[in-house]
Amino acid sequence: MSDLPPDLPRLRTLETWLVLALERVRARIADAERREAERRAGEAGRPPVPDWVVERGIGQGRRPLYVHTGDCHLAGGRRYPVSREAAARAVAEGVEACSHCRADAELGILE
Known part of the structure; x- marks a missing residue:
């Protein structure tokens, strides 16, 4: 027993529907x-x-506020890339390391 209709008009209708569905x-x-x-x-x-x-602050002068690892999602939009040496120097000079990504630990500088 077949699951297809036996007559030509219904088979043509089914064929048309299948072509449209395939498209x-x-x-x-x-x-x-x-x-x-x-x-x-x-x-x-x-x-x-x-x-x-x-990450820089807002306003005139835009002081550095935080040091982040490059993939930290908490780094704000006012950021700029730095080398490892520049990041370590910034932390040593008092720029706060991000407490989320633990940039100080990644740099090997723990306070």
Whole structure:
């Protein structure tokens, strides 16, 4: 026993529906592939994460406030990348190390 209709008109209707459904699936696949290619291109074009950043304050002079590891998500938008030596020097000069990422511990400077 077959699960398909026995007559030609219903078979043609089913064929039309399946072709339309296949076109929708293929369009959705193409959209997903395009989004994935865009995501990969965006990741490839992203600048590398610095090892160390210094967060600045607000206002004139914009003093350094905190030293963070480069991947710390608590570092604010007013930050700039620095070398390991500059980060260690900033902590030694009194710039506070982030208590979340423990930049002082990462630098090997524990108070």
